Amino acid sequence: MKTYLSSLRKAVNEVLAFSYRNYAVTKNEFYAIFEMLFWPVISMLTIGLLGQFLSLSSREIAFILIGVISLSVIQIVQIDVSYVVLLDMWSLSLKYTVVTPVPLYRMVIGAWFFGIFRGLISFVILVILSQKFFGFVLEIPLNAIFIFLTGIFLCSLLIGITNCTLILVFGRRAEIFAWTLTATIMIFCGIYYPVNILPEPFKTLGLLIPITHFLEYFRTFYGFEATWQPLISGFGEVFVYLLFLLILAEVSMKRARKNGLVMKLSG
Amino acid sequence: MLAVECRDVWMIYKNFMEKGFVALSGVDVEIEEGELYGILGPNGAGKTTLISIMSTILVPTKGDVKVLGMDAFNETKKVRERINIASGIRLPWGMRVYECLKFYALCYGISDRRVIEKLLQDFELEKYRNVRFDELSAGNKQKLNLARAFINNPEVVFLDEPTANLDPDVAKRIREIILNIKKEKDVTIVLTTHNMKEAEMLCDRIAFMKNGKIVAEGSAEFLKRFVKSKEKIFVTLKNNNDKKALKLSHPYEIKDNKVVVYVESAEKSLAEVLFSIKSAGLEIESVKTEEITLEDVFVELAKSRQ
Numbered sequence: 001m002k003t004y005l006s007s008l009r010k011a012v013n014e015v016l017a018f019s020y021r022n023y024a025v026t027k028n029e030f031y032a033i034f035e036m037l038f039w040p041v042i043s044m045l046t047i048g049l050l051g052q053f054l055s056l057s058s059r060e061i062a063f064i065l066i067g068v069i070s071l072s073v074i075q076i077v078q079i080d081v082s083y084v085v086l087l088d089m090w091s092l093s094l095k096y097t098v099v100t101p102v103p104l105y106r107m108v109i110g111a112w113f114f115g116i117f118r119g120l121i122s123f124v125i126l127v128i129l130s131q132k133f134f135g136f137v138l139e140i141p142l143n144a145i146f147i148f149l150t151g152i153f154l155c156s157l158l159i160g161i162t163n164c165t166l167i168l169v170f171g172r173r174a175e176i177f178a179w180t181l182t183a184t185i186m187i188f189c190g191i192y193y194p195v196n197i198l199p200e201p202f203k204t205l206g207l208l209i210p211i212t213h214f215l216e217y218f219r220t221f222y223g224f225e226a227t228w229q230p231l232i233s234g235f236g237e238v239f240v241y242l243l244f245l246l247i248l249a250e251v252s253m254k255r256a257r258k259n260g261l262v263m264k265l266s267g
Numbered sequence: 268m269l270a271v272e273c274r275d276v277w278m279i280y281k282n283f284m285e286k287g288f289v290a291l292s293g294v295d296v297e298i299e300e301g302e303l304y305g306i307l308g309p310n311g312a313g314k315t316t317l318i319s320i321m322s323t324i325l326v327p328t329k330g331d332v333k334v335l336g337m338d339a340f341n342e343t344k345k346v347r348e349r350i351n352i353a354s355g356i357r358l359p360w361g362m363r364v365y366e367c368l369k370f371y372a373l374c375y376g377i378s379d380r381r382v383i384e385k386l387l388q389d390f391e392l393e394k395y396r397n398v399r400f401d402e403l404s405a406g407n408k409q410k411l412n413l414a415r416a417f418i419n420n421p422e423v424v425f426l427d428e429p430t431a432n433l434d435p436d437v438a439k440r441i442r443e444i445i446l447n448i449k450k451e452k453d454v455t456i457v458l459t460t461h462n463m464k465e466a467e468m469l470c471d472r473i474a475f476m477k478n479g480k481i482v483a484e485g486s487a488e489f490l491k492r493f494v495k496s497k498e499k500i501f502v503t504l505k506n507n508n509d510k511k512a513l514k515l516s517h518p519y520e521i522k523d524n525k526v527v528v529y530v531e532s533a534e535k536s537l538a539e540v541l542f543s544i545k546s547a548g549l550e551i552e553s554v555k556t557e558e559i560t561l562e563d564v565f566v567e568l569a570k571s572r573q
Contacts, residue, residue, distance in 0.1 A: 010376030017373030024370065025361035028399065091400075092357040095324045096415070100374035101347040258326045260280040260290075263319060267357050 014102045018110025022080050025087060026118065035079065036118055037125065040072030044126050047192070048134040058135060059222045065136045066218050067191040069126045073119045073149075074156045074211065075182045080115025081108050081160020082178040085167045085265075089175070092267035104253055105246050108164065112157050119153060140221035147231065151214035154238045158210070159185065161245045168252035171261055190215055195227065210237040268336050270423050270455035271298040271321050276330030278316050278479075290316040291327070291479045298457060298472075300422075303449055305470030306459040307565060312476040314459035315354065315427055321457065322352040322425045335422060348375065353416035354427030356408040360401040364392055364411055367400055368418060375419035382418065390414040390444065406437035413441070417448065426458040430465060442469060463561040475565055483564075490564045496529035499557045500540055505550035513547040515540060524552075529559070 026032040047068045051061040079086075084107045088094035097107070130136035138145065159181055166174035188205050189195065189212035195203055206212045207227060213234030216226035227233075256262045278291040291313045298304045306314045319325040320332060323339050323346055332339040334346045358367055368383045387393045390410045395403060403411065409429065416424055429445065430438035442465065449456055460466050466473050467487045474484040483490060491497070496518065504510075504524040513521070517536060519528040526544065530536040533556035544551060 009378075013373045013376045013378050017370055020366075020373055021359065021362070021370045024363070024366040025359070028363065028366075029361050087359055087361065091360045092355075093359055095319070095352070095354060096358065096371070097374075098324050099322055099347060099350075099352050100371070101344045102374050103344070254326065257324065258328070260278075260316075260325060262324055263315070267355055 011106065014100075014106045015110040015113070017102065018084060018107045019114040020110075021087065022083055022111050022114040025083070026114075036076055036122055040069075040076070040122050040126055041129065043068050043072060044130060045133065048130060048136075052134065058137075059224075061134055062136055062222045063219055063224065064192045065130050065134065067186075067215065069123065069130065070152055070211070070215060070218075071182065071186050071191055072126060073123050073152055074159065074186075076122050077112065077115035077119040077153055077156030078159040078163065078182055079178060080118060081111050081157055082163040082167075084108055084111045084160075085164040086175065086178060089167060089172065089265050092265070094262055095266040098253070098257070098262055104164075104249050108157065108161055108249070112153070112160065115156060115160070116153050119156065120149070123149065140218070144218075144221060148214055148218045151210065151217070151231075151234050151238070154235075154242070155209075155211045155214065158238065158241050158245060161242075161249050165245065165249045165252045167265075168249070168256045168261065171264060185209055185211065188212075194224065207233070208237065210234045210241070213237070268300055269297055269333070270300045270302065270335060271296065271304075271457065272331075272333040273297075273317075273321065274331040276317070276320060276332060277328045278313070278320060278325065279328045281328075289479055291320070294330070294479070294481055296321075296474065296481065296484075298455060300455055301453050303456045303458070303469055303471050305466040305473040306457065306476055307461065307463065307466050307473055307561075308459075308476035309461060313479040314461075314476055316479075317476070318352070318354070318425045318427050318457060318459050322350055323347055324352070348419065349421060350423045350425070351416040351419055351421040352425040352427065353409075353412045353429060354425070356405060356412055356432075358400050358408070358412060358415065360399070363397050363399050364403070365396040367411065368414060371415050371418050377419065386414040386418060389417075389448075406433055406441075409433060409437070409441060410444070413444065417452075420452070421454065423455040423457065426456060428459055428461070430460070430462065438465075445469065463565060467561045473561070487561055490561065491559060496559055496563070496567070497531055498529075498533040499559055499563070500528040500530060500533050500537060501555045501557065502526040502528070502540070502544060503552045503554075504544075505552045510547070510549065513544065513549065515543050529563070 047064055051064055088097050127138055163178045163181060166177050188202055189209045190206060195206035195212055198206055213230040217230035220226050273294055273296040276291055276294040279287040279289050281287040294317060306317060308314050316325065320327050321334065323343050326340055335349055337346050339346050362370065365383065368386060372383055387396055390413060392407065392410055392414060395407055430441050433441065446469065448454065472484065472486055473490060474481045510521050515528060517528050517530050519526055528540050541551065
């Protein structure tokens with residue numbers, strides 16, 4: 001029992017290490033605060049004003065605003081997960097993270113926890129501002145908000161792990177994905193429109209992305225229809241992709257240790 | 268028990284479409300527990316690759332590596348809990364000294380503040396605890412990196428060129444710190460360097476690496492015995508006369524107006540060397556003798572293996 005508790009405490013500390021690192025960097029670096037508020041607020045204001053100019057109804061405005069809020073939240077949370085590799089890559093210190101006994105999955109989960117914290121702050125600020133400027137009312141039950149955010153945060157975890165994996169395979173040049181992958185994915189999952197309007201095969205592609213289903217789930221509370229059981233599809237896809245990506249990330253790390261990429265990313 | 272054991276370790280760096288680069292070719296190493304083992308060699312010899320493999324950062328193309336009796340690549344997590352490495356002076360720049368140590372302490376499951384406080388004290392970093400890593404001097408960055416390497420109280424520590432690019436006084440202090448830790452904790456230390464004097468001063472045993480291979484291994488004294496010459500005679504000439512006529516029966520080098528002659532015994536050969544120089548019509552300004560250094564051994568070994 002004592003051994004079990006001791007290894008549990010160790011595992012918790014290993015996870016918390018990566019939450020702590022992201023916290024320390026956010027506290028010390030202005031850009032980390034900037035990226036959390038500046039672009040999300042700009043996006044929300046421009047899209048909201050566009051909606052007003054086009055005289056959209058309140059439910060249509062809610063439809064597009066939840067798209068822009070989700071995009072911002074996902075971008076913030078996924079970048080925290082991507083920091084597992086990005087921070088070390090920028091400071092050429094990846095080998096010191098690699099040499100610790102922390103498994104990759106604990107690193108990403110720790111970073112993700114702090115990402116959730118930052119994402120929640122952003123979500124609350126954006127919802128408040130949307131309500132103030134554009135009359136967006138979050139008129140859905142609290143448990144539904146919780147389910148929606150859980151889905152969105154899990155999707156961010158998937159994108160963050162994908163970014164880490166891409167850097168471990170392709171090196172520095174893959175850094176660009178950390179800044180572009182979320183927006184690219186959002187094109188296919190109906191950020192400002194229902195996926196039904198997308199031509200094939202993009203519509204099918206959209207349905208293979210779990211964010212699509214969580215957005216549809218949220219929009220059902222504003223009178224829009226979902227394609228098919230959004231929560232089952234969303235969480236089902238998340239589970240499958242998460243398993244696949246965690247294995248892929250471990251394989252990529254091993255490969256990077258074999259071909260010397262770890263050393264290249266360490267200066 | 269051996270602290271580190273490498274058997275026929277090969278490392279070939281290969282990426283998509285790239286021709287492989289052989290960094291290590293069939294390296295065998297045995298390092299005893301509690302030993303301070305030095306790996307010497309010029310840039311590109313394979314020192315960093317070897318130390319990175321021993322510390323589980325890299326996976327070799329071929330070969331077996333055991334650390335503290337455990338397979339480094341099948342029991343990686345267990346090995347990593349008991350080892351650490353300091354290589355270069357780069358750490359996450361967005362963090363302060365205390366935060367940096369706390370992060371790495373948590374990575375080893377350590378949440379006790381006293382561990383960090385002790386390291387700050389041991390490595391003379393107390394007054395820099397709230398300074399960002401990127402604002403530290405090179406010497407303090409190295410101290411922080413060394414402190415980080417001892418955060419999990421490792422049984423084996425790998426130090427990759429710990430005094431490279433440091434001012435002589437800072438480098439001296441770092442060497443003192445390494446020796447103190449070695450004495451206090453009885454830890455096995457494996458260090459790479461291309462500073463011969465540092466290796467001679469710190470290491471119990473030294474391995475010479477060249478082109479991905481270990482070309483010689485032993486204590487500094489053993490390695491000096493390994494080569495024929497034991498002493499050097501330095502002869503400074505009065506002028507830059509034509510030295511082409513100079514012929515000596517011992518190995519020698521001429522640089523500007525200095526002649527360095529490698530002999531088994533300076534006492535026995537001095538008269539003969541001076542006579543040869545005078546016979547060649549060269550005037551002598553001064554003469555001094557010196558024991559050969561590790562550097563001379565290395566140069567001779569490098570020549571003999573080419």
